[in-house]
Amino acid sequence: MRILPVGRHALLVEVSSPRDAVDLAGWARGQGLAREVVPGAETVLFDGLAGPVTGAEALDRALAAWRRTEPEPGRSVEIPVIYEGPDLANVAAVWGCAPDEVAARHAATEFVSAFCGFAPGFAYLSGLAVSVPRLATPRTRVPAGAVALAGPWCGVYPRESPGGWQVIGRTDAPLWDANRAEPALLAPGTRVRFVAR
Amino acid sequence: MSLTVLAVGASALVQDRGRFGWAHLGVPRAGALDGPAARLANRLVGNDEDAACLEVLLGGLTMSTDRSGWCAVTGARASVRVDGRPQEFAAAVWWPAGAVLEVATPGTGLRSYLAVAGGVAVAPVLGSRSTDTLAGVGPPPVRAGDVLPVGVTPGPPAASDVPRTPTPGPLRVRPGPRADRVAGDALALLCTTSYTVSPDSDRIGLRLLGVPLPLTRADELPSEGMVLGAVQVPPDGRPVVFLADHPTTGGYPVVAVVDEDDLWQCAQLRPGEPVRFTRAATG
DSSP states (O other): OEEEEETTTEEEEEOSSHHHHHHHHHHHHTTTOEEEEEEOSSEEEEEEEOTTOOSHHHHHHHHTTOOOOOOOOOOEEEEEEBOOOTTHHHHHHHHTSOHHHHHHHHHTOOEEEEEEESEEEEEEEEOOSSOBOOOSSOEEEEOTTEEEEEBTEEEEOSSOEEEOSEEEEEOOOOOBOTTSSSOBTTOTTOEEEEEEO | OEEEEEEOOSEEEEEOSOOOSOGGGTOOOOOOSSHHHHHHHHHHTTOOTTOOEEEEESSOEEEEESSOEEEEEEESOOOEEETTEEEOTTSOEEEOTTOEEEEOOOSSOSEEEEEETTOBOOOOBTTBOOOOTTTOOSSOOOOTTOEEEBOOOOSOOOSOOOOOOOOOOOEEEEEOTTGGGBSSOHHHHHHHOOEEEOTTOOSSEEEEESSOOOBSOOSOOSOEEOOTTEEEOOTTOOOEEEOTTOOSEESSOEEEEEOGGGHHHHHHOOTTOEEOEEEOSOO
16 A cells, blocks of 8 residues: 655555445544545545554554455445436447346446545445446536446436436435435445336 | 624625535535634634634625624624724624624635624534535525524633734645656645636635646546645646635645645635745645
8 A cells, every 4th residue: 555645634545446445444434543534436535634643654554454354244225216318328339238238237236335526425336347438528417316327437416416427317315415314325335236116 | 692694795604613524425624714714703702713603705794683792803804894883803893782784895805704702503514504615515605684593602702812913925835645747846846836816716726827737647536535725736737726615536636735724825815816835844
């Protein structure tokens, strides 16, 4: 693991995969090493380093106690989807299959929430076998609940926003509610399956 | 007790110290952009330093109160009037029930802070009353006609508070994780370039105009966590200093990080004003 400087109070740890990032971040959050522990695609940010751990060497020593866990039978969520989206044909062309087969392949994939960003509760779900390019021209308006793909990721828009991801379906699953104990339905580490409705 | 908003200028937002511990769910921290000014306003009226106050962009705020109490305006120096009578700036001011308080447009700077004894007591969301302008977490921006609840007055105002005034100067920077994405010494280039503030600047970031930094690669990085004060360089080579409402993850390289103690200046710089960076002395 390479540890990179991020100013006075933070360090960025590079890991080898999204799975390692989410696993390390989940473990580290319980260790009280920093005020914010933020997984990325292939990194974990430790922001607001606390207690004795302030430098890269101290963090490296603290992280030596981390053991990659077996894929945990952690929280698992099913998301009902209506597979009707403007970009089904695009994705079918990239995957080399019929448009209705996109739904079957997507629903057969076991996704894991790797990290959040872009909007509260917007999770980058890893697990796609074949990457999908972004739209050449992003849409100014993607509706809340849109199920979409970009690069190696699948995501569900928690609220209406602009976006350049390829939309393949929609859901009414409650993705974000700040009043819940766990506000994000798809917090990092959550296992996710989509079910055609 | 409550405040009634009679008029709002460019913007008025409820802000406290911000929201912590939710970055991994994509929730920005938000909070007062000029922290020292907000904390001073709170101390002046006897509040906890982290109580919620109003962040007023370029003045234009007029309010009335239904109960007499103390208030204070700090930050960008603006004239303050109660029922038309001029009041002291950065001092505890008595605001009688029914009187109208006005915060005018500051001559310099951008953001003034209005604290009232007891603090603005809108319902907290995820542990903070701050409005986050990027993601929409927290209360909506304050509008004319709003009635804002006020909390219980904690104690008498401070008899005097003469904080050491923070001195403006170059923004002190330390290395960021992707300094190697700049051709040459990223910090040296940053510290020898003259920038001006772009009019696109907001609570998300201070956007800078100047000679673009030469990037070694134009492609995005896999998304990674972002910190307050991060100096992010998008493909056009013009740096953006991330402020309180910054996105929690991003794919443009962070080549340096501005010292947190200097970020209050970013809250007050007007479009067109010069910005310089300097290497932080230690660590």
